Amino acid sequence: MRHERTEPRSVWPECHGVRPLTPVSSPGAMVQRPAGQRSTGSEGVMTVRGSPTEGLDVQGHGTTDPGSPGLIDTHCHCLPGVDDGPEDLEEAMDLCRMLVAEGVHMVIATPHQLGRYDGGNTPAEIRQQVAQLNHALTQRGIRLDVLPGAEVRIDERIVSLLQHDRILTLGDLGAFVLLELPHETFLDIGPLLVALSKMGVRGVLAHTERSAFLAANPQFLMNWADARPIVQINASSLVGDLGHAVQKAAWALLDLPLEAIVASDAHHAQTRPPRLIQAMHMLDAKAPHVAQRVFRQVPWQIARTYGSGRRGTTPVPGGHSL
Ligand SMILES: [Fe+2]
Secondary structure, three states: OOOOOOOOOOOOOHHHHHOOOOOOOOOOOOOOOOOOOOOOOOOOOOOOOOOOOOOEEOOOOEEOOOOOOOEEEEEEOOOOOOOOOOOOHHHHHHHHHHHHHOOEEEEEEOOEEOHHHOOOOOHHHHHHHHHHHHHHHHHOOOOOEEEEOOEEEOOOOHHHHHHOOOOOOHHHOOOEEEEEOOOOOOOOOHHHHHHHHHOOOEEEEOOHHHOHHHHHOHHHHHHHHHHOOEEEEEHHHHHOOOOHHHHHHHHHHOOOOOOEEEEOOEOEOOOEOOOHHHHHHHHHHHOHHHHHHHHHHHHHHHHHOOOOOOOOOOEEOOOEEO
């Protein structure tokens, strides 16, 4: 159900837009470019550009400015037939075309792991499915690179499963893991975030605004600040697709002094579309530096970060290994 858009609350002061993002245990290593990944012409720490939509061709041809890095969507259910995302390859292609139309040139596929998908969607399966999707995109001339990842339901086994390559990190790079909290039941995941940080992994809190407790008590997140979680907010929440309360919570999260990113969490081109362009326009109008940070800089650094636990087994477009 779609609700009326409301005016956003205040967001971070501009000084939040220039903080460096580093993995827990390898500061300074975050800007290396994985072998085989396309050069963007802007190596090293990202610099603030003009409007977040500058250079985007929303007609479906990706970025028009060769110096523009485009967008990276760090949370998307774009693999066909593996979870509650697209049911088949053609639906996946429709979603991928829509991402490209919104200026996305790289997406991390994040199918659900654990929870009701426990026992399925293994890392080996996801890596293989990502390779197949990349092949299909190449065949159709769709300029979108897909990296493997997962949205991992909170589970007491996560640390052990991560150590044994049973769950995937974002981009399969071993530095950030996307964690899905229950919407209605609050779990204090502080100890998990600390345990992950000791492994050199930062927790990314999937659609934080959809946790009823955290939406009502955003300051509670500061109890976890020492483990340096990243607050992920859905673009659809920012634009109001999930109602006023979720929208209000999403904007309020941007006021916290925590690193944040906006991602699509898209599942389908029609029923759960990306909504990135709309959200980016809204935030750019309010706080362009924050828009740059949460839509471009932090997602880019996540996708390009080499963490201490990277496995180096995942093929990427171009035929190289990470
Ligand atoms: Fe998701």
